[in-house]
Amino acid sequence: MATYPFEPYAELPTLQSAVTDSFCQLVEQTLASQDTFSVSLSGGSTPKRVYEMLASRDLPWDRIHLFWGDERNVPHDHADSNYRMVKTALLDHVAIKEANVHPVPVAVDSPAEGARAYAQEIEAFFGTAMPTFDLVLLGMGDDAHTASLFPGTKAISESDASFVENYVPKFEAHRYTMTYPAITSGKEIWFIITGAAKVDALKAVVFGERDLNQYPSQGIKPTRWFVDSEAVG
Template identity: 60%
Template sequence: MMKPYIQLTDLHQAATDAFCDLANQCIASNGLFRVSLSGGSTPKRLYEMIAQRDLDWTRIHWFWGDERNVPSDSPDSNFKMVREAILDKRKVPQANIHNVPVNVDDPASAALAYERTLREHFSDQPMPAWDLVLLGMGDDAHTASLFPRTKAIDESSRWFVENWVEKFDAFRYTLTAPAINSGKEIWFLVAGDSKKTALANVFSENQRPNEYPSQLIRPTRWFVTQDACPDSLVR
């Protein structure tokens, strides 16, 4: 059960407050805050609001949970979106920015290179110990770039892979489900009435992750707008 937000602005405000509180707690406790970012329109506004806050930007490390197989200056690039929303505005140290080294012609090599980056950063750990993983969800119940009926859904040993998505006739890059579920905090941001059926399917007792990949994820918190939330899930 969940308590949805009436307006999208309410969701963004709550998520911004929660993000900043968690960042400050992690920095105070461990000296670092390591976050895996999501693409999409709902997280974009969150990032813009986070950029307006007073945080210790030198202590936050930014990673990407998924990326499109496009150059970093493409309007479709998740990295470009985050760079414009946060990184450029707050002059985040380059050493704290860990974006996917996209290789349009060889996505497999790019995915392996990014996995090496993750393993070096989270050394001696079986899976990456994110302080926070931010996720969106599509109206087909995909999350990150784990799309229905794609190979990456079944990956259990890799952290990060290239994933062929037939509906786009293109490769995407994505964290695997185990690498997402290793996060200490995992938050879904879901908005809009087009997501209502997908959300109902994700919470269905009928577990079909090949059809509804978000069922693979074990989130710690849901930020959901009222129009996206099925009546059966409202508390």
């Protein structure tokens, strides 16, 4: 019988504490040998709790740069905005410079332009077309999407740009997302997957025949898995 390549966490709070502690440890290790730490953030309720916990940690926020792995096509003050979630959970509670916070420049009426602007900002920060984030945080949906790489969408096949607009028919809405080349260039890539709704998707991603169009999360090889017992069934 095939086994998962990780040991699941018995309880969600334990997982969230482990992610928080591991984040702080990675920041310390990274900044021992370089000036800044860059992270691509994930949306979702589980990461939100991690961000709330990070807000109480003594981290060198002046040396940490925050980016977003995906975003909804809504203004930053909208309830569905990933930026707004991070702002209320973390940014409003820590001493971080505005220059260190890099939200997606949402352009509701022209999302492709907003995505191109973010790709340019990423390139300007890293000095290369593809970023090399110190950490990429990712979740996975019950349809096996990750970031805003949804099944059957055009962004799955994007190989040149780091960040693109992606129309998602199931929502009849545009999303913004990092692409596979940008995500997989990360030095550390952590999958955070929780909840019973993910059981079938997780099985398909780990054990199923490779089909990125149906299971986009198969395109990611995480350096660490943070999975709770509910997600493995």
